Amino acid sequence: KAGVTQTPRYLIKTRGQQVTLSCSPISGHRSVSWYQQTPGQGLQFLFEYFSETQRNKGNFPGRFSGRQFSNSRSEMNVSTLELGDSALYLCASSGGSGNTIYFGEGSWLTVV
Amino acid sequence: SQQGEEDPQALSIQEGENATMNCSYKTSINNLQWYRQNSGRGLVHLILIRSNEREKHSGRLRVTLDTSKKSSSLLITASRAADTASYFCATGGISSGSARQLTFGSGTQLTVLP
Numbered sequence: 001k002a003g004v005t006q007t008p009r010y011l012i013k014t015r016g017q018q019v020t021l022s023c024s025p026i027s028g029h030r031s032v033s034w035y036q037q038t039p040g041q042g043l044q045f046l047f048e049y050f051s052e053t054q055r056n057k058g059n060f061p062g063r064f065s066g067r068q069f070s071n072s073r074s075e076m077n078v079s080t081l082e083l084g085d086s087a088l089y090l091c092a093s094s095g096g097s098g099n100t101i102y103f104g105e106g107s108w109l110t111v112v
Numbered sequence: 113s114q115q116g117e118e119d120p121q122a123l124s125i126q127e128g129e130n131a132t133m134n135c136s137y138k139t140s141i142n143n144l145q146w147y148r149q150n151s152g153r154g155l156v157h158l159i160l161i162r163s164n165e166r167e168k169h170s171g172r173l174r175v176t177l178d179t180s181k182k183s184s185s186l187l188i189t190a191s192r193a194a195d196t197a198s199y200f201c202a203t204g205g206i207s208s209g210s211a212r213q214l215t216f217g218s219g220t221q222l223t224v225l226p
Binding site for chain 1: 145147153213215
């Protein structure tokens with residue numbers, strides 16, 4: 001069974017640009033969540049999607065958005081990039097009756 | 113903001129020794145999960161313990177949970193160099209509104225010397 005797949009793995013963007021990150025959850029999982037990891041703030045929850053609906057949102061500005069498709073794949077978008085958005089963005093999926101949450105390898109975003 | 117703190121922040125041991133990491137959290141939880149992260153990589157799920165469980169084992173891992181003290185510990189026995197990584201506890205719970213919204217500790221950096 002394939003794990004959580006995130007693309008791209010690495011990317012470099014310029015301040016002011018926008019970026020879209022993609023996540024394919026484990027087959028059969030309907031919940032996808034996103035996290036940001038930085039040295040200063042650690043791991044922080046961005047949002048969670050379930051059956052194409054956003055269920056929870058963390059304390060991030062509106063520049064951070066996401067969506068989920070009918071096949072449970074998810075994308076997150078960051079607009080008007082700032083230097084402080086440089087981070088490892090992690091996608092996680094979970095499903096069934098259990099609450100075990102599995103993470104992907106992450107997307108490393110560098111904003112210059 | 114972080115749910116709690118992990119202790120110690122860094123731990124260095126010799127191969128074959130046991131490593132114990134502690135995690136404290138602040139609010140009521142449904143469950144607590146432990147993850148490992150190798151440098152620059154994603155999080156690898158190690159073990160989940162529910163709020164009504166006190167102890168759980170998985171291979172060389174032993175996790176305990178004390179909800180009255182809002183704390184958990186992860187014990188890795190007979191450590192190996194390959195265990196070198198950062199270890200995080202994460203709580204999913206009542207206060208977050210979703211068991212699937214995790215709040216992470218600050219992590220323990222474990223170094224196992226060969």
